[in-house]
Amino acid sequence: RLRMGEYYSYSVISTWLQRIAENMSDIAQLIKVGTTVEGRDILGLKFGKDTPDKKVVVIDAGIHAREWAAIHTASYFINLIVNSRETDPQIQNYLDNIVLYIIPVLNPDGYEYTRTDKTNPRARMWRKSRSPKACAFDGVRNSCCMGVDLNRNFDFRFSEIGASRYPCSEIYHGPSAFSEPESKAYAQFLTSLKGRLEAYITLHSYSQLWIYSYSHRKFTYAPDIEETRRVAAKAVQELGRMYGTKYRHGTGPEIIYAFSGGSTDWAKETLKIKYSYTIELRPGYEEWNGFVLDKNQLVPTAKETWAGVTVVLDEVANQW
Numbered sequence: 001r002l003r004m005g006e007y008y009s010y011s012v013i014s015t016w017l018q019r020i021a022e023n024m025s026d027i028a029q030l031i032k033v034g035t036t037v038e039g040r041d042i043l044g045l046k047f048g049k050d051t052p053d054k055k056v057v058v059i060d061a062g063i064h065a066r067e068w069a070a071i072h073t074a075s076y077f078i079n080l081i082v083n084s085r086e087t088d089p090q091i092q093n094y095l096d097n098i099v100l101y102i103i104p105v106l107n108p109d110g111y112e113y114t115r116t117d118k119t120n121p122r123a124r125m126w127r128k129s130r131s132p133k134a135c136a137f138d139g140v141r142n143s144c145c146m147g148v149d150l151n152r153n154f155d156f157r158f159s160e161i162g163a164s165r166y167p168c169s170e171i172y173h174g175p176s177a178f179s180e181p182e183s184k185a186y187a188q189f190l191t192s193l194k195g196r197l198e199a200y201i202t203l204h205s206y207s208q209l210w211i212y213s214y215s216h217r218k219f220t221y222a223p224d225i226e227e228t229r230r231v232a233a234k235a236v237q238e239l240g241r242m243y244g245t246k247y248r249h250g251t252g253p254e255i256i257y258a259f260s261g262g263s264t265d266w267a268k269e270t271l272k273i274k275y276s277y278t279i280e281l282r283p284g285y286e287e288w289n290g291f292v293l294d295k296n297q298l299v300p301t302a303k304e305t306w307a308g309v310t311v312v313l314d315e316v317a318n319q320w
């Protein structure tokens, strides 16, 4: 058991996931998505009894190392399912009717690096993976740095916009699409669910946004944009009902900025997923350094996000 409202190391989170799978094998199974550059297992849980006709939903967090509130929120979802499975009819409905994967830390190497901030204060703001140094001549000197922005490394309009070819950039896209073991393994995992995967939600922070495809250019949508928008609008409304937190929804270039190589756009285009959303959690975008969210906001953040996410889960679980 983990007490919510706290931040935990990846090893504590991993052990917790293993224990849940051992003790609740009727509803949860441990899954390994892949292995990181530093050799960590990327672990998650699979909830619900798998039969081939069931629709699948995948929720992840922590592709960006410093976005701790996202990791906490995904952990909270796991905790909620585990603790309410016998009392909450909505959660029972999910367990009966869909298969739900939750991967709380997609970039554990980066996350563990941010946790070394006690000895290295700059580490807390690390965003990328921890892949070995790569070098590029930037016009003045040859600069070498570690890490790839995994949310620029997916094979969707790779390197076109809002990404950098310089390894020392925060948004370095890597040498080629899926060059990184983390993004490659994750894409393979999502691809293995093709045809059944109805919703993919990736948790980030911050700015209070509910974002859908596509991200590379304004007013560029998938054919089912009306449905995508309808569910997003409903989700932010439900989310706001709990504490009054205001979210906006739209595509990236409409409400923040354009970029390419992200996981939700790749999933939307390649796997033809109906609902593919990037959620930017609290605080609002006017906040400076919102990556460090006060601990007393963690549980409310997770709770309201769950309220929004259930809108998507209900769409998938209750379709017939």
Ligand code: 0X9
Pocket: 064, 067, 151, 204, 205, 206, 211, 214, 215, 251, 252, 253, 256, 257, 258, 259, 262, 278, 280
């Ligand atoms: O830039 C990103 O990768 C994400 N934002 S973050 O601040 N968490 O790094 C996703 C932004 C998604 N937005 C767009 N489609 N532009």
Ligand code: ZN
Pocket: 064, 067, 204, 205
């Ligand atoms: Zn992010």
